[in-house]
Amino acid sequence: MTHDLLGQLFQFDNYGELLVLVRNSLLAGAVLGLTGGLVGVFVMARDMAFAVHAVSELSFAGAAAGLLFGVGVVTGSLAGSLTAALLIGLLGSRARDRNSIIAVLMPFGLGLGILCLALYTGRAANKFGLLTGQIVAVDNPRLHVLLVICGIVVVGLLLVWRPLTFLSIDAQVAEARGVPRLPLSIFFMVLLGLAVAVSVQIVGSLLVLSILVTPAAAALRVSASPLVVPLLSSLFAVVAMVGGIMLALGGSVPISPYVTTLSFLIYLSCRGAGWWRERESGRRRDTKVVA
Template sequence: MDVLTWQQVVELLRYDFVRDMLVAGAVLGLLAGVLGPLVVTRKMAFAVHGTSELAFTGGAAALLIGVGVGYGALVGSLVAALLLGLLSRRDSDRDSVIGAILAFGLGLGVLFLHLNTERTANKFGLLVGQVVSIGSTDLWLLVSASVAVLAVLAFTWRPLLFASVDPAVAVARGVPVRGLAVVFAVLVGVATALSVQIVGALLVLSLMITPGAAAVRITASPVRATVLAVVFAEVSALVGMALSLVLGMPVSVFVTAVSFLIYLVCRLVGGKRQRVQ
């Protein structure tokens, strides 16, 4: 394992692909941090995993036909989000629907990779991430899609939070709970597609779920939980990328390790607070 010196790391910052990598990580950290607490509150961790499998399928299909992986992953995630939002109308159906979609997406993605005869690192990157392959076009897609997701979320955050915390009362108050569920599933689908290029389909939960799960462990305030989740996600993404550059290992190893360490610390802090109270 070749370990870089800090001087060599500073030299790397002169390259466009390194700067694009860090910008992508920062944008994704913001997006994942904002969505994370709502995903945890709505108990959608399994849904995020299922959506990531369809993002993998879309990315594999894009590789096969020769278009941008990011666009394929985005289409795959949107299809998964719409299917989850439309087919899981009852809570009792949700897990079975997600399981069916997850298995189908994974199998189809493997088929697309098998049909692709080109030797490319993007095949493996779809599963575990390959952030250094992000180009200016992918970065533009990431930034523009993130802005769109955050804009929609800004207009729907209050009713979404209400519907997430107490859906029965929200329905009684006239909140369009079913429509909001589909909208939120689409937002999560877009964020998941963007995450796949950073940490891969198999490790997408490390950014989309773990920071939010850590934040809700130490605060019951939705606003504070969102702020903390953003901080945790940013630290996980940027510190993970920095360690990847220094140690020359896959970025997903460090992103997942940092986010899990933060979660463990928050779980310990939250447990001590509960015992004191």
């Protein structure tokens, strides 16, 4: 039984031939990892991890509606994500308001998405893929859309990197120095909405946090450098995405468990490394005091 279970999880027969078939998925995973890693830095700095989940729920609802009404999963996902992002950006300027809005949006988005999927009479795989991702769903048109959207997100982040970092670290001082708080917050939420919408296409709406939150959280465990953290976060996200796709290629289960497991293992490793570094630093301080 154990052998059969491992065979379902890991199957590498004809692996080279299968690898060619998911070339688009590997490229999409790498680009998505890079984008998610950069966005995740600001998600963590602004304490918006659950905002990502709220946006993903509305993205799921939009994608399910797009599937039901035939307007396209990508179009519906973008509409849902941007709607949630704008609502949170406009109405949730303060943490208490933001948390309330997120708590309202999450069940509404999930319920609406479930309703649309229940009414949809097409392939069951399409329904399941919205929740858990699809490894072979990245055709050339979808890849082009993903590359364009990720390019917009990355360029947008680079344009506002310094003021957004300042605003994320100390909003009151940044606002006193003339940084436009509300427009910049809304702009970031739009970028976040775009990143979530494209992530849903690969890892599914329920597991977006593994790309937009976990890698950045892991990077912050081993460094506080404003240069090193984005680089590590992007690297971790790319490893989780590409590694997850390659592990899932021969198996019979969706891609998402592999991506989330790799992402979680990276986080645990970084947490352990951070703990060890703090322990050694404390030992050195104690040795100096004794000396």
